[in-house]
Each structure stands twice: as structure tokens, then as C-alpha cells.
Amino acid sequence: MHSDAAAVNFQLNSHLSTLANIHKIYHTLNRLNLTEDVGQDDHQTGESLSKIRRIGSLRSCSSSDCFSKVMPPRKKRRPAAGDDLSAKKSRHDGLYEAKLLKSGGNGSQNACASVDKLTESLSSRRHKLYCPCFTSMYRKYDSTRIKAEEEEVFSSKRCLEWFYEYAGTDDIVGPEGMEKFCEDIGVEPENVVMLVLAWKLDAQNMGYFTLQEWLKGMTSLQCDTTEKLRNSLDYLRSLLNEPANFKLIYRYAFDFAREKDQRSLDINTAKCMLGLLLGKAWSLFPVFHQFLEQSKYKVINKDQWCNVLEFSRTINLDLSNYDEDGAWPVLLDEFVEWYKGKQMT
Numbered sequence: 001m002h003s004d005a006a007a008v009n010f011q012l013n014s015h016l017s018t019l020a021n022i023h024k025i026y027h028t029l030n031r032l033n034l035t036e037d038v039g040q041d042d043h044q045t046g047e048s049l050s051k052i053r054r055i056g057s058l059r060s061c062s063s064s065d066c067f068s069k070v071m072p073p074r075k076k077r078r079p080a081a082g083d084d085l086s087a088k089k090s091r092h093d094g095l096y097e098a099k100l101l102k103s104g105g106n107g108s109q110n111a112c113a114s115v116d117k118l119t120e121s122l123s124s125r126r127h128k129l130y131c132p133c134f135t136s137m138y139r140k141y142d143s144t145r146i147k148a149e150e151e152e153v154f155s156s157k158r159c160l161e162w163f164y165e166y167a168g169t170d171d172i173v174g175p176e177g178m179e180k181f182c183e184d185i186g187v188e189p190e191n192v193v194m195l196v197l198a199w200k201l202d203a204q205n206m207g208y209f210t211l212q213e214w215l216k217g218m219t220s221l222q223c224d225t226t227e228k229l230r231n232s233l234d235y236l237r238s239l240l241n242e243p244a245n246f247k248l249i250y251r252y253a254f255d256f257a258r259e260k261d262q263r264s265l266d267i268n269t270a271k272c273m274l275g276l277l278l279g280k281a282w283s284l285f286p287v288f289h290q291f292l293e294q295s296k297y298k299v300i301n302k303d304q305w306c307n308v309l310e311f312s313r314t315i316n317l318d319l320s321n322y323d324e325d326g327a328w329p330v331l332l333d334e335f336v337e338w339y340k341g342k343q344m345t
Contacts, residue, residue: 154219154223154224158224158225159214159215159218159224160211160215167211171211172209172211173208175207175208178208182194184226185226185233192240192276192277193237195253195276195277197217198256199248199252200236201214201217202216202217203217204256249277253276254273254302254306257273262299264302265302266298266299267292267297267299270300270305271289274288275289278308278309283317284312284317285312288308288335291335291339304329304331304332307328307329311328
């Protein structure tokens with residue numbers, strides 16, 4: 001009989017040790033917010049564990065020894081806050097222990113059964129939390145979220161790789177690369193938005209983007225992919241609607257389009273650039289274009305270029321407020337005279 005009791009006690013202690021380890025792991029997961037059912041189940045788990053430990057300690061000795069020992073009297077103390085709850089819990093635990101003791105040899109078996117049931121419950125919850133399917137799905141979602149966040153943030157490395165898609169082994173995007181670049185972003189090379197983009201990059205030569213210009217301009221635009229630049233095209237076009245920005249772009253266009261060894265702009269290039277910038281904004285541009293076609297001018301200097309913009313903004317369409325004695329260049333004096341003569345005929 002003693003050997004049976006020792007075997008039961010050994011089995012009970014083994015279960016208690018396993019349960020204590022599982023319980024410790026479970027509470028660690030709770031602190032790390034890795035479990036979902038941390039409310040009522042956790043309370044019941046802790047309560048069951050305390051009951052089983054008390055039962056185990058009671059059954060560790062023989063029944064005759066436990067009944068032969070007399071508990072010393074407790075000292076009386078003043079009731080404190082929460083004593084009612086503690087008293088109810090103690091009475092409940094005492095009744096439970098009494099029932100187990102009354103059952104004799106069945107107490108250890110019941111305790112072991114309770115341990116088995118609690119162990120199975122915790123193990124099933126741990127299995128649910130660490131299910132390979134759940135873990136794989138969570139990791140896939142987490143990696144996708146991190147990748148999306150990284151793509152939203154500007155990356156100089158990604159911008160550099162994007163540049164060399166068009167530059168090849170050189171440190172400059174040339175005419176061939178520029179053609180492919182325009183095709184990828186969905187605009188024609190002659191589109192005015194390409195002029196605005198060149199202005200943002202502070203490009204010095206028409207048809208070319210250097211590595212330094214690319215990195216500086218794309219960083220200011222926060223664009224490191226073709227898709228991001230396509231999404232920024234509307235913003236670039238909107239800059240033309242702001243008078244201050246339009247004036248800066250207009251002045252920039254003269255130096256951008258001219259040959260670097262020349263101080264003036266070739267008349268044919270000038271007509272194309274004026275059409276690009278003023279063709280839709282100035283109602284008199286078609287007439288002015290006709291004047292340039294039949295004029296003797298082969299080039300336009302920067303002073304003439306800048307005054308054309310001022311003329312288009314300040315002079316009425318009927319030229320009624322044009323002052324011939326003003327500080328306008330001869331080019332515009334001749335245009336006014338030609339236009340008035342044309343109207344008379």
C-alpha cells in the first residue's frame with residue numbers, strides 16, 4: 001500500500017512540475033501580449049493550480065498522519081479590506097479539499113485527473129498560438145507590411161539603381177536613355193512637363209541628365225521609382241499655374257535650350273520654346289509667331305526673351321496700352337508696328 005501511495009505521489013509531483021512550467025510559460029506569453037484568452041481562463045487556470053498544489057501537499061502524507069496532526073490556533077486580527085472575498089475563497093477551497101479527503105484513495109486520482117485536464121487545456125492553447133499555419137501567415141503579413149512601408153520611404157539606393165536603368169554604364173542619361181525614360185513615365189519628350197522636370201533637376205543641357213542632377217532633383221521630389229514620378233506629374237504641371245514659378249521656369253528655359261558656347265538662342269529653338277510656354281497662355285502668340293517667321297531675326301537674346309513674357313502679361317490684346325516710348329526692345333516695337341499695319345490692311 002505504501003508503494004502504491006509513493007507511486008501516486010510521484011505521478012502527482014511529476015504532473016505538478018509539468019504544470020508549473022506550462023503555467024510559467026503561459027503567463028510569460030500573457031505579459032508579451034501573445035495570447036488572446038487572458039481573461040477568465042487565466043483566472044481559472046491560476047485558481048485550479050493553487051487548488052491542486054494544496055491537494056498534492058495534503059496527499060503527500062498518509063491519511064492517518066494528516067488526520068492525527070492538529071493545526072495550531074490562529075491569532076485573531078482585525079478584518080482588512082477584501083477579507084470577505086478571501087473568506088469566501090477559503091471556504092470554497094476547504095470544501096473542495098474535504099470532499100477529496102473524504103473520498104480516500106480517490107483523492108490522488110482526482111488530483112491527477114485535474115492536472116491532466118489542466119495540462120491538456122494549456123497545451124491545446126499553446127498549440128493554437130504556435131500553429132505553423134498561423135505563424136507562417138503572421139510572418140507573411142508582417143513582411144508584406146514592412147516591405148510596403150520601406151517602399152513608401154525615399155531610398156537613395158533605389159533612386160541610384162533607377163538612374164542606371166537609363167544611363168547604362170555611364171554617369172549620364174543621354175538621348176537614347178531619355179527616350180526610354182519618357183516612354184516609361186508616359187510623356188512625350190516635347191511635353192512641357194519635361195521642361196518643368198528638368199527645372200526641378202536643375203539640368204544644364206537639353207536632352208541630358210547627369211547623376212548629380214538626377215539624385216538632387218529626385219530627392220527633392222521624393223521619387224525613386226517610375227511609378228512615384230508618374231504620380232507626381234500632375235504636381236509638376238500645377239507649378240506652371242503659379243506666376244512666380246512660371247517666371248522662373250520661363251527664364252530657366254532660355255539657358256537650358258541655348259548652345260552653351262552662345263549667348264543667344266537660335267530663332268527656331270526660340271519659336272519652339274515660346275510655343276511650349278506661351279502657346280496656350282497668350283492669345284497673341286500665333287500672331288507673334290507669324291511675325292518671327294517673316295522677320296529678319298536669326299537669334300533672340302536673353303533681354304528680348306524676358307521682355308516677351310512681360311509684354312504678354314501686361315499689354316492688352318488690342319495693344320491699346322502699349323507705349324512706344326517705353327523701355328521695350330526694338331523687337332517688340334517692330335512687332336507692334338507690323339501687327340497694326342496688318343490690321344489696317
